[in-house]
Amino acid sequence: MSGLGTQLRHLLASLDGAVQDIYDRLGVEFRPRYYPVVRLLLERESAGVGAIAIATGVSQPAATQTINEMKKLGLVEQASGQDRRQHLLRLTAKGHELASQLAKAWKAIDQAARSLDEELPWALEPVVASALAALRRQGFAERILAQMESVE
Numbered sequence: 001m002s003g004l005g006t007q008l009r010h011l012l013a014s015l016d017g018a019v020q021d022i023y024d025r026l027g028v029e030f031r032p033r034y035y036p037v038v039r040l041l042l043e044r045e046s047a048g049v050g051a052i053a054i055a056t057g058v059s060q061p062a063a064t065q066t067i068n069e070m071k072k073l074g075l076v077e078q079a080s081g082q083d084r085r086q087h088l089l090r091l092t093a094k095g096h097e098l099a100s101q102l103a104k105a106w107k108a109i110d111q112a113a114r115s116l117d118e119e120l121p122w123a124l125e126p127v128v129a130s131a132l133a134a135l136r137r138q139g140f141a142e143r144i145l146a147q148m149e150s151v152e
Helices: 004-026 032-044 049-056 060-072 093-118 124-137 140-150
Strands: 076-080 087-091
Touching: 004 032, 004 093, 032 049, 032 060, 032 087, 032 093, 049 060, 049 087, 060 076, 087 093, 093 124
Parallel strands: none
Antiparallel strands: 076 087
């Protein structure tokens, strides 16, 4: 049996791969990792890189990489903040258009996730949210170090 990390990577690859397949079939240049950024910018209209990183649960360098890819595709652009030093991002007209085009697919993805949950003994989203909350309380490295003290 594979370890937890291997199983989680396989699960994420399966889910993201299937979603990417749908985007490819629809003929759109879009990646699953763009979705949380688009969703956030639809809700807030604009946000800084740090806020995007926190809201999407990734590091600031990972958020910056995703945002740069989205800029190259013309999906996001710099927006003026109240403070000129503040660098905000917002969806472009193309980004809004693509979000409208993908709204039906996103609803179907959400429904497919719910149908997957119905086949499982526990729904994935609350289990993953609980695991992430537990790791915020005590990181996995700290847990490993604590166990190493008792392992012979």
